[in-house]
Amino acid sequence: MELKGIDKEILQKIEESELTLENIAVSTVTELIDMIKISEKDAKKLLSAAQNELGIQPVTALQFLESERKRGKITTSSTEFDGILGGGIWTQELTEVAGGFGSGKTQLCFQLCINVQLPFDEGGLDGTAFFIDTERTFSPKRIIEMATSRGLDVESILENIYISSAVNTHHLFSIVDSLAETIQEKNVKLLIVDSFASHFRSEYIGKERLVERQQKIMQIAEELVALAVKYDLAVLVTNQIIANVEEFLFGSPEEPALGFAWAHRPQQRIFVRKSRGSSRIARLFDSSRMPEREALFYVTESGLTDAPFSSDFYT
Numbered sequence: 165m166e167l168k169g170i171d172k173e174i175l176q177k178i179e180e181s182e183l184t185l186e187n188i189a190v191s192t193v194t195e196l197i198d199m200i201k202i203s204e205k206d207a208k209k210l211l212s213a214a215q216n217e218l219g220i221q222p223v224t225a226l227q228f229l230e231s232e233r234k235r236g237k238i239t240t241s242s243t244e245f246d247g248i249l250g251g252g253i254w255t256q257e258l259t260e261v262a263g264g265f266g267s268g269k270t271q272l273c274f275q276l277c278i279n280v281q282l283p284f285d286e287g288g289l290d291g292t293a294f295f296i297d298t299e300r301t302f303s304p305k306r307i308i309e310m311a312t313s314r315g316l317d318v319e320s321i322l323e324n325i326y327i328s329s330a331v332n333t334h335h336l337f338s339i340v341d342s343l344a345e346t347i348q349e350k351n352v353k354l355l356i357v358d359s360f361a362s363h364f365r366s367e368y369i370g371k372e373r374l375v376e377r378q379q380k381i382m383q384i385a386e387e388l389v390a391l392a393v394k395y396d397l398a399v400l401v402t403n404q405i406i407a408n409v410e411e412f413l414f415g416s417p418e419e420p421a422l423g424f425a426w427a428h429r430p431q432q433r434i435f436v437r438k439s440r441g442s443s444r445i446a447r448l449f450d451s452s453r454m455p456e457r458e459a460l461f462y463v464t465e466s467g468l469t470d471a472p473f474s475s476d477f478y479t
């Protein structure tokens with residue numbers, strides 16, 4: 165563990181006590197004195213260093229605005245889509261993309277795995293992507309197709325996408341639990357879970373298991389947000405849709421799966437649907453920052469685009 169302004173000796177004691185940074189940040193000064201056997205002065209210093217590190221110290225609204233401006237965004241490759249998101253997919257938060265079969269969720273994920281690697285001035289974060297695949301839909305062939313059509317170095321693009329297949333929710337938890345090191349070592353700036361919903365929906369069936377499912381979903385959502393904040397990366401998960409029995413709640417005959425417990429977790433919620441030909445409509449429907457708006461984009465051979473090639477438009 166490293167902490168700005170904290171002596172090696174104290175860091176050593178922390179390591180011996182097996183406390184995490186999070187444990188420290190939520191402790192009181194007295195608890196820290198007790199647990200680590202340090203002076204009151206050191207405990208106070210340690211507490212504020214840990215809270216600083218995790219970004220949980222209060223800031224003014226002006227400082228907040230400044231840090232929002234500096235936050236990284238990954239372009240979707242569609243100007244209109246980026247527009248409704250305030251510049252693209254943001255770091256330090258959890259974004260959900262919900263939509264039906266073939267709506268373009270996975271295509272968006274692939275595009276972002278490429279775009280996160282672009283330099284900052286081209287809408288990227290000069291980082292790598294970590295793709296947790298629950299449905300075995302990851303397609304290197306499709307990445308090659310997208311990267312080639314944009315004139316990118318295909319080999320380097322492929323080398324900077326890490327893939328892990330999660331076979332069930334238990335496995336998903338263990339992958340997420342062990343990510344911190346890889347994130348730092350490989351400069352991961354985008355973490356994807358595609359699809360987030362599938363294992364939860366297939367493993368926790370029936371009303372008796374609903375509470376357990378909700379708890380698991382909330383727990384992993386919390387872990388994902390913590391990773392996003394701590395390591396300044398964008399986390400994007402895909403969700404399926406289900407028929408909406410109470411239409412007034414979501415204002416449409418379909419709504420994202422996983423229910424209410426999940427619904428408040430992502431900071432940005434996007435709904436994608438198919439439109440004519442290769443066109444798709446993205447709707448940002450729940451955001452703490454941006455108004456509810458729709459954007460038109462296209463899924464073509466070269467990936468996500470603003471305007472389609474004429475042949476794509478008529479297919």
Ligand SMILES: Nc1ncnc2c1ncn2[C@@H]1O[C@H](COP(=O)(O)OP(=O)(O)OP(=O)(O)O)[C@@H](O)[C@H]1O
Nearest residue numbers: 263264265266267268269270271272463464465466
């Ligand atoms: N090589 C390609 N060229 C053009 N369009 C493609 C290509 N590959 C996929 N697409 C488009 O993307 C669609 C599939 O989208 P995608 O796989 O992202 O769906 P999804 O939302 O992830 O669906 P699911 O819920 O089944 O996972 C295809 O139906 C097609 O319209």
Ligand SMILES: [Mg+2]
Nearest residue numbers: 269270301358
């Ligand atoms: Mg998919």
